[in-house]
Amino acid sequence: MKQLAKIFKALSDTNRLRIMRMLDKRSLCVCEIREILQLATSTVSAHLSILKEADLIVDDKDNKWVNYSLNTNSKNPTVKKILALVLHEGKSDQDFQEDLEKIITVDRTNICGS
Amino acid sequence: MKQLAKIFKALSDTNRLRIMRMLDKRSLCVCEIREILQLATSTVSAHLSILKEADLIVDDKDNKWVNYSLNTNSKNPTVKKILALVLHEGKSDQDFQEDLEKIITVDRTNICGS
């Protein structure tokens, strides 16, 4: 598939849009995202894989966790523009604001493996 | 579905991206698009319906034809930004340039109903 279509497909799912906006707040590991979205770990992992494949996020191994974050340094100028658009749009969405509240309290050492 | 996810889903298909870029050249009817994309008429109609539902294009009845064009006057500022992004990206894509060549020669009075 063409890269632009791939980017749009990656962002065509509400859960993946929620992930993008959560990552704008801070880096998160798989189980933190699982906790907030209330999905199976394997499902979250699959979503992250799709976003990564579209060059929208990057991962960074840290101890036993994998931290995912937005690919703000992408060489692809289109990615930068779309990132700005998606994140700006999130500011006026009440549902996403609720996710952001949860990010503040969520703690990977408590919730992972529960 | 949320409006932004709907817009991204509409643009996640290569044929629909091609349609968007063709419409940037000029308004087209269903059978002109069918001729260029080499798809069934009903398939093209379905694609146009999805783009219209996402507020990306508008239709305008003219005699026995329905002219489709880009919704450049959308009240949704996100639509305007995405339109600019999609069309700009198309300029550096050889495949889309070939579609544009065909638009110049295609004539609805010849090809429709053939």
Next chain:
DNA sequence: ATTACATTTCGTTAGTTGTCGAAATGAAAG
């Protein structure tokens, strides 16, 4: 080395999507 544990991969399932051809719709012309 073995255990513990976060993550990924695999196999499955229900639901969605892109595609087609045939039938229905609707509007203009005869």
Next chain:
DNA sequence: CTTTCATTTCGACAACTAACGAAATGTAAT
């Protein structure tokens, strides 16, 4: 009012997707 013809809707089908739990992977600490 019947025909014509561009378009839409319908019904079918193959391919793809999001979701899950279970099994595999990999890494850090015991």
